[in-house]
Amino acid sequence: xxxxxxxxxxxxxxxxxxxxxxxxxxxxxxxxxxxxxxxxxxxxxxxxxxxxxxxxxxxxxxxxxxxxxxxxxxxxxxxxxxxxxxxxxxxxxxxxxxxxxxxxxxxxxxxxxxxxxxxxxxxxxxxxxxxxxxxxxxxxxxxxxxxxxxxxxxxxxxxxxxxxxxxxxxxxxxxxxxxxxxxxxxxxxxxxxxxxxxxxxxxxxxxxxxxxxxxxxxxxxxxxxxxxxxxxxxxxxxxxxxxx
Amino acid sequence: xxxxxxxxxxxxxxxxxxxxxxxxxxxxxxxxxxxxxxxxxxxxxxxxxxxxxxxxxxxxxxxxxxxxxxxxxxxxxxxxxxxxxxxxxxxxxxxxxxxxxxxxxxxxxxxxxxxxxxxxxxxxxxxxxxxxxxxxxxxxxxxxxxxxxxxxxxxxxxxxxxxxxxxxxxxxxxxxxxxxxxxxxxxxxxxxxxxxxxxxxxxxxxxxxxxxxxxxxxxxxxxxxxxxxxxxxxxxxxxxxxxx
Numbered sequence: 207x208x209x210x211x212x213x214x215x216x217x218x219x220x221x222x223x224x225x226x227x228x229x230x231x232x233x234x235x236x237x238x239x240x241x242x243x244x245x246x247x248x249x250x251x252x253x254x255x256x257x258x259x260x261x262x263x264x265x266x267x268x269x270x271x272x273x274x275x276x277x278x279x280x281x282x283x284x285x286x287x288x289x290x291x292x293x294x295x296x297x298x299x300x301x302x303x304x305x306x307x308x309x310x311x312x313x314x315x316x317x318x319x320x321x322x323x324x325x326x327x328x329x330x331x332x333x334x335x336x337x338x339x340x341x342x343x344x345x346x347x348x349x350x351x352x353x354x355x356x357x358x359x360x361x362x363x364x365x366x367x368x369x370x371x372x373x374x375x376x377x378x379x380x381x382x383x384x385x386x387x388x389x390x391x392x393x394x395x396x397x398x399x400x401x402x403x404x405x406x407x408x409x410x411x412x413x414x415x416x417x418x419x420x421x422x423x424x425x426x427x428x429x430x431x432x433x434x435x436x437x438x439x440x441x442x443x444x445x446x447x448x449x450x
Numbered sequence: 451x452x453x454x455x456x457x458x459x460x461x462x463x464x465x466x467x468x469x470x471x472x473x474x475x476x477x478x479x480x481x482x483x484x485x486x487x488x489x490x491x492x493x494x495x496x497x498x499x500x501x502x503x504x505x506x507x508x509x510x511x512x513x514x515x516x517x518x519x520x521x522x523x524x525x526x527x528x529x530x531x532x533x534x535x536x537x538x539x540x541x542x543x544x545x546x547x548x549x550x551x552x553x554x555x556x557x558x559x560x561x562x563x564x565x566x567x568x569x570x571x572x573x574x575x576x577x578x579x580x581x582x583x584x585x586x587x588x589x590x591x592x593x594x595x596x597x598x599x600x601x602x603x604x605x606x607x608x609x610x611x612x613x614x615x616x617x618x619x620x621x622x623x624x625x626x627x628x629x630x631x632x633x634x635x636x637x638x639x640x641x642x643x644x645x646x647x648x649x650x651x652x653x654x655x656x657x658x659x660x661x662x663x664x665x666x667x668x669x670x671x672x673x674x675x676x677x678x679x680x681x682x683x684x685x686x687x688x689x690x691x692x693x694x
Contacts (some may be wrong), residue, residue, distance in 0.1 A: 220487065220619060221480040221627060225660075227620040236465040243464065253464070253523070278620060279497070339534060339610070353564075371642055372631045375464060376471040376522060387616045395660065398615055416469075416639065 210339035212245035223278040224398075229389065231403060232383040233277065235268070236298040238313060239252050239383075241284040251337035259331065260322050262377050267297075267316045267349045270406040281305045288340035290347075293329055294318060297342065297347055302444040316349060322377070325413070340386040351405045352446050355432050360425040363441040365392045369418045385443050388422040397426070401449040406446035413435065454583035454649035456489035457529040459627060467522040468642075475647060476520065476627040479512070482557060482629075485528040503575065505563050506621050510539075512591045513558040514650040518548075525549045532584035537573055538583065540561060541591055558642075561644040566621070569657070570651065594651045596690050599676050606668040609636045613662045623657040629687050632666040633677040641670070643692040652689035656681065 217432060222233035223267040246252045256262055276282045285301040300313040318327040319334070337344065367388050375381040385408065414437050415419060421436045430447045456603050467479035490496045500506055520526045527544040544557040562571040563578070573623040579586065611632050619625040629652065632643060658664060664679045 219480065219484050221484070221625050223620055224616060225618045225620060230616055231681055232616070236463070240463050240465070247523075279491075323687060330595045368609075370631065370635045371639060372468060372474055374474070376467055376469060378469055381465050385682060387614065389612045391616060 207287060209287050209341055211285055212241060212246075212248070214241050214244060215283050217280050218276050218282065219282045221277050225389045226399070229275045230387065231270075231275070231406075232386040234302065235270075235310060235313075235383045235386060236381075237284050238286065238302065239265075239372045241300070242288075242298060245286060246338065249337050249339055251334060256334075258291065259333065261319050261328065261331070261334070263317050263323050264273070264377075265315055265382050265410060266316055267409045269314045269349055270311065270403070270408075271313075272311045272403050272405065273308070274304075275402070276302070276310060283339050285340045286363065287387050288338050290341050290343040290345070290403075291330055291338070292296070292342070292346060293345055294327065295346065296330060296338070296433075308386065314349070314369055316347070335367075345411060349409075351430070352407050352409055352444050355425060356425065357382045357425070357434070360432075362394050362423050362425055363394070364423045366419050367391075367420050367422060369414055369416055369420065371416065372418050377414055382410060385410070385435055385445075388420065388435060389424065389447075392424040392433070393420040393426070393431060401429070403440055404409075404448045404450045406445060406447045408433075408443060410443045411441045412443075451623075452583065453531050453550070453585055454489075455529055455531045456485060456492070457527050458485050458488060458522065459525060461525050461640075462520050462522050462526065463487065464522050464571060471522045473521070474518045474561050475514075475516075475519070475650075476630040478513075478546065478555060478616050479557075479627045479630060480531065481528050482546065482627075483509075485544070486530045486542060488609050489530060490582065491548050493583055495578060499581075500578075500616070501566075503577065504566050505575070505578070506566050506661070507540075507561050507563045508571075508621075509549060509559055509561055509626050509654060511560045511653045512651070513593055514555065514647070514652075515557075516555045516647050516649065517525040517552070517588070518554050519547070519552060520548065520645070526554065532582050533587070534585050534587040535574055535579055536586065536588055536590060536660045539590065540582070543560065558593070560591070595654075595677070596653055596688050599669060601669070601678070606667050606669055608665050608667045611664050611666060612634075613658055613660055613664065616662060617659050623659055624653060629654070629679055629689075630677060632664065633668065633689055633691075636668040636677070637670070637675060648692045648694045650689060650691045652677075652687060654687045655685045656687075660667070
């Protein structure tokens with residue numbers, strides 16, 4: 207099957223922007239993933255089809271490169287394609303473009319399919335892969351390794367977040383996009399105001415569910431910040447961000 | 451000037467839905483207000499025009515009546531009109547319709563204009579009112595009084611929320627829609643899962659800004675819940691909700 211690109215336009219709404227009028231990173235990721243959902247729905251492989259199989263897509267990793275986050279009221283285009291898949295992983299690229307066609311952001315991502323009952327990952331079923339406008343390749347694509355810190359020896363900034371009812375989606379866990387807000391919100395206000403994200407790698411390790419108290423921890427090293435989300439003793443996600 | 455209605459369609463995205471796949475109340479209100487922003491922008495009275503005057507719209511009160519909140523992926527229509535205005539207040543109605551034209555929600559609202567420097571309310575300027583497709587009437591419309599409780603004598607449920615960087619919008623205060631999440635999140639999970647909002651009245655008293663720790667307090671009396679958001683000793687908002 208040929209790898210097909212899919213695009214859709216949207217206008218950045220005021221309620222997805224920060225005090226400077228710039229789109230939240232979490233909202234960017236929501237819009238990109240929504241574009242992939244719409245592509246899959248057009249291919250009859252959307253959420254309704256997945257629920258008939260008792261399955262759901264879960265992201266395991268994102269690599270994000272940002273030239274500029276769009277401003278409120280700006281008209282932009284989200285584009286995506288499922289670049290390739292193997293037995294267990296599907297790789298998907300995303301782009302955000304401004305109205306002149308300039309690339310604002312590029313995201314590589316890795317996805318697995320979860321059995322919604324056992325909450326374990328399963329082999330991608332043929333019924334699904336034949337529909338997703340992508341190509342099989344046995345290759346396992348390596349994503350940037352997120353450098354491990356010795357967190358006990360670092361000067362750690364931390365904020366605690368209680369997982370709220372409205373953070374939980376219909377997959378019954380925290381929508382991945384909330385991790386971006388939690389991670390960024392652990393940084394000082396002045397740093398957030400004065401800097402923009404150049405690139406970010408994030409890896410999801412464990413699901414977070416309603417009522418958990420998570421600790422969003424960060425270490426800053428000049429224009430690099432390291433992040434992890436701890437759910438008790440369990441690592442939920444870690445990330446590294448390069449700022450400009 | 452004739453009172454003009456304005457409508458726009460949207461599809462409910464997965465990331466604005468709760469675990470049951472139903473649109474968040476906060477997201478409903480965001481979409482309705484966005485429709486009014488787009489109407490005003492089409493009338494050359496949108497946020498850019500307002501910022502040239504150094505002014506911003508602020509909601510003071512909503513009365514909300516809900517038949518049904520839409521489901522994820524559902525196609526719906528947001529409709530609005532500025533029903534009338536007087537010296538200080540503008541009244542605006544909103545509707546949400548499903549794709550068959552059934553009314554899902556109706557909202558009455560009261561708005562004032564804030565001087566963004568002094569953060570005080572000002573008389574609606576003629577430059578603005580001549581553009582907003584509404585009609586002057588000296589009448590002051592009364593909204594439902596929100597019954598005062600003696601909170602010290604009630605069995606109060608409370609949760610604390612720290613105002614996050616991503617809760618603050620380009621008006622440099624908390625987007626009003628967050629108050630809905632804070633209020634609802636103070637209720638027990640089982641209650642939220644088993645009930646739906648029939649109607650809600652909410653009154654905004656004071657702005658909330660970054661870093662504040664607010665207390666979302668609620669008292670349940672069968673199918674009525676009373677809410678208030680306290681910012682220290684200051685009342686930020688109060689509300690009453692009727693459930694079914």
